[in-house]
Amino acid sequence: MMSDKFETDVLVVGSGPAGALMANLLARRGVNVLLAEKTSDFERNFRGETIAARSVLTLRELGFGPRLAAHGFVELEGISFWETGKSIMSMDYRKFPIDALPIDIPQPAMIGAFNDESAGYANFKLLMGYQFTSLIEDGEAVRGAMLESPRGTKIEVRARLVIAADGRFSPVRKASGLTAKITPMERDFVWFKLPRPNDWARESQLVVKRDRHLVILPTFPDLLRIGYNLPKKGFGNARKLGIGAFRDSICDLDPRLTDLVQEHITTWNDTSFLEIFTAEVDQWARHGLLLIGDASHTATPILGQGVNLALQDTIYFAPVIAQALKNGTGPLPANALEPTAQLRREHKGMVTRFQRLQEANLAQHSALGTMMRRTKLRLLNLNPGKYWMLDKVLNAPHNMPVEAPHDKAA
Numbered sequence: 001m002m003s004d005k006f007e008t009d010v011l012v013v014g015s016g017p018a019g020a021l022m023a024n025l026l027a028r029r030g031v032n033v034l035l036a037e038k039t040s041d042f043e044r045n046f047r048g049e050t051i052a053a054r055s056v057l058t059l060r061e062l063g064f065g066p067r068l069a070a071h072g073f074v075e076l077e078g079i080s081f082w083e084t085g086k087s088i089m090s091m092d093y094r095k096f097p098i099d100a101l102p103i104d105i106p107q108p109a110m111i112g113a114f115n116d117e118s119a120g121y122a123n124f125k126l127l128m129g130y131q132f133t134s135l136i137e138d139g140e141a142v143r144g145a146m147l148e149s150p151r152g153t154k155i156e157v158r159a160r161l162v163i164a165a166d167g168r169f170s171p172v173r174k175a176s177g178l179t180a181k182i183t184p185m186e187r188d189f190v191w192f193k194l195p196r197p198n199d200w201a202r203e204s205q206l207v208v209k210r211d212r213h214l215v216i217l218p219t220f221p222d223l224l225r226i227g228y229n230l231p232k233k234g235f236g237n238a239r240k241l242g243i244g245a246f247r248d249s250i251c252d253l254d255p256r257l258t259d260l261v262q263e264h265i266t267t268w269n270d271t272s273f274l275e276i277f278t279a280e281v282d283q284w285a286r287h288g289l290l291l292i293g294d295a296s297h298t299a300t301p302i303l304g305q306g307v308n309l310a311l312q313d314t315i316y317f318a319p320v321i322a323q324a325l326k327n328g329t330g331p332l333p334a335n336a337l338e339p340t341a342q343l344r345r346e347h348k349g350m351v352t353r354f355q356r357l358q359e360a361n362l363a364q365h366s367a368l369g370t371m372m373r374r375t376k377l378r379l380l381n382l383n384p385g386k387y388w389m390l391d392k393v394l395n396a397p398h399n400m401p402v403e404a405p406h407d408k409a410a
């Protein structure tokens, strides 16, 4: 039982990939950490499930390999770009200079692996079903936050650092006054899942027809996770036209899916809508407050980097936070966090710029524009330098901090 007042070193708000790993890495370093999650379970059907190769390596180094393997995952062996029924560009992930493949694993399994490991530390506490409601501030410094249970129980948490890991709409960010530049993308997405045919390649596929496209991702255990782009705010219109018209447009785009779509997409409940925007924040820290993961920078789904970027924020910030806590008392000063925030902003900015280029490429609808896209992709396919180019985006950063021995799971 918790009383209505609680004191800790760090309060992490949100147990997504960023918050759960952050709480774990701080607990390993002996920091008192309270992790508060507003939902009462981790069931989330449509979220980033792809962990990029760089993060897979890091999670192995941290000792999570056996827990992830015990659950099971799908290893992705490549990526290909399809138009008019043919693959016009492909890459084999096994040719990248990195000793891991990206994996697809449901978010509840990954978050569960982090929180199960954390549960072994007496200095770690997880509060499920408690949501952040407001910050406790004292002049310029954040001193903690108020949480509320579903039954209305309020808890005052005093902390030297509040970490906002509460996702793309971040209530903590909104309360903090740190502003995000929100840029809507031209199109939104509808996600759905289908059973995966036995002979389906273990690769991500982009299937394009003019300015319409599908992203098809092999998903654990034996599914395909498929994203279909719609014009901005076009979901209402699609619903008016009906599920039959929606099915027809998917089948028109990729006839390989016809039987599966007809059988498994029967109502809108079989789909999930995702509004696509980027959120960029110039300042991630105040005294006593830090934003990480989607709260600090929301990327688009192109090349599935959201989870990867969220995990990397954590790997970079955890040692810096643990050291800064030892160096003083009171709210953690923003200037102790700013150099790391700057590094991460540069990396996330690079990914977002690349995603915007790809989005513009995919949005081509004129005959000339699509012809030029096809030509560029065919030329790229013949160029061995394509591995070097994509490695820079997919497998960055190449100088990830090396984990010290005390970071290994017990």
Ligand SMILES: Cc1cc2nc3c(=O)[nH]c(=O)nc-3n(C[C@H](O)[C@H](O)[C@H](O)COP(=O)(O)OP(=O)(O)OC[C@H]3O[C@@H](n4cnc5c(N)ncnc54)[C@H](O)[C@@H]3O)c2cc1C
Pocket: 013, 014, 015, 016, 017, 018, 019, 036, 037, 038, 039, 046, 047, 048, 049, 050, 130, 131, 132, 133, 165, 166, 167, 168, 171, 191, 272, 273, 274, 292, 293, 294, 295, 301, 303, 304, 305, 306, 307, 308, 310
């Ligand atoms: C439908 C959908 C599909 C996606 N597909 C992909 C994909 O294919 N590839 C990819 O890389 N990324 C994808 N993403 C993005 C990816 O899921 C995110 O980038 C990633 O989960 C970010 O991790 P995070 O920990 O920063 O935030 P989140 O995973 O969003 O976690 C935030 C957590 O904070 C909790 N929270 C929110 N408000 C409060 C509050 N007031 N108090 C307490 N807790 C709170 C939430 O319940 C949640 O558990 C998708 C996202 C969505 C929504």
